Amino acid sequence: MKNRIRELRVVKNMTQEDLAEIIGVSRQTINAIEKEKFDPSLPTAFKLSKLFELSIEEIFHYEE
């Protein structure tokens, strides 16, 4: 699944470590999500959506 996490994180001037702490996951998990190697759970997607003040569809883009 494509996502804009890295772009949105950079705009907020946050490190992966900062984002991981706010969301409650490890830095490696944020890195894996940004590299699109791992799709986050729904609760994590909602937390990211709330943090970046965007809808989930604006952050994640599903491609078959």
Place this chain on the structure above:
Amino acid sequence: MESMKLERNKRVKKLAIWTWTWVATMAIATFGPEFIWDNHPFLTPFAIVVNLANGVLMILANRDLFNHFDELERKIHLEAMGITLGLAVVVGLTFSLLDQKDIIPFDAEIGYLVMFIGITYMIALVINRKRYL
């Protein structure tokens, strides 16, 4: 994040302590009857029960650590456990069959299976970490 790391270290230490005491009580239950208490009728079953109780506590400590993992770590470990369980059943039964039919020149001891499980789990973890991290 610091508090998460501290909590993680605490749980890892707890698991390490229970694992080492489990290994120690296993050694005592294995070698004690012969070398320490000369097959005492009470001490041998007592040592085995202590080892079993220690094993249960080790499993609970492992569960505590697992519950502290985040979603990606859980996925990595669950996939490794899945492949390990499948291989342990298939390879374990094949190994047992080879022994029953006298195709291998030694007994299919449970220790071999435990070693196989440990090695398989470690390899699966390394592969999964490379895939996701």
